Amino acid sequence: METINAALIEAFGEAPRYRTLAAPQAGGHHELVDVLAVGLHPVTRSIASGQHYASPGALPFVPGMDGVVRRPDGSLAYVGGPGSATLAERTLIDPDDAVPLPADIDPAVAAATMNPAMSSWIALHARVPFAPGQDVLVLGSTGTAGSMAVKVARHLGAGRVVAAGRSRERLEQNLADGADDIVVLSPNTDATAAALAETAANVDVALDYLWGKPAELAVRAIVTARTDHARLLDWVHIGAAAGSTATIDGAALRSNALRISGSGFGSIDMRRANLPGLAAAIASGAVAIRPRIASLRDITAAWGHRDEPGERTVIQP
């Protein structure tokens, strides 16, 4: 029997173990590919924990919700989505869902960056009619996905990029990454509202990684300060780092061209997402996260590691 080495989740809530399993068999529409690099993203751990809506119902299973693979024709591809099993030497993919990668891309950098950069990339391609020159607020710019959103907005030709978050040190990094202005989200809500009104009153798009109280405050401050209330403000809820609910006054919607939407699994038309464009941006170095390499053999220890800001653990089989 042909075998592969893989990570295996044997109990929900526990780290995966390094195991030898029967090799998957190509067949039907599915293709057997070599796995080159797999990022350990928060959503990867969340799905593996059994708590995510995309978690498998039965144990054991091979985790890994995305990765960089080499296809039988030698080309590189990014694959993923719920139901993937990429934390293995080889895995089965649906070729229709494979995103072609440039031959010269660093697989580890691509595996580290595609997932955290995708949230803003997809939102600006497939959830709002973003056009170069428009102004973008990133609410929650100090997290991994939020800081990537600053780089992505800059790369896609945003007019002004305003970065808002709690950590002044990380906001300084946002400036280095291309933000034009920063807003410190401080416990002083009046000062925060005034700063948002001053710097972000007329943005066209808000990429919101926080939701909760910061979103309530930011929506109120910005719609109150808008100079043209009929100018479209697309508010895209991407993450809920500060709370899963937010209360928006109906008057804000009636008296402003405020449009609230969300972006994530389920709301995206992937045909409009232009992921090969993101791969090209990563290959060019315009958008990248530093990979912290670990071997598949060390998966249990790597699973427990908490990445520093700006880095992502990447497993290489």
Ligand SMILES: NC(=O)c1ccc[n+]([C@@H]2O[C@H](COP(=O)([O-])OP(=O)(O)OC[C@H]3O[C@@H](n4cnc5c(N)ncnc54)[C@H](OP(=O)(O)O)[C@@H]3O)[C@@H](O)[C@H]2O)c1
């Ligand atoms: N929909 C999608 O496609 C998608 C994709 C990626 C991520 N997400 C979601 O987006 C959110 C952020 O992801 P991430 O990767 O950037 O997470 P992360 O790296 O863990 O960072 C979380 C950020 O949220 C900030 N934060 C938490 N509570 C806050 C509050 N009350 N006020 C201000 N800032 C607060 C943290 O600031 P401090 O450092 O000051 O604590 C940190 O900067 C998560 O909810 C994640 O699940 C969604």
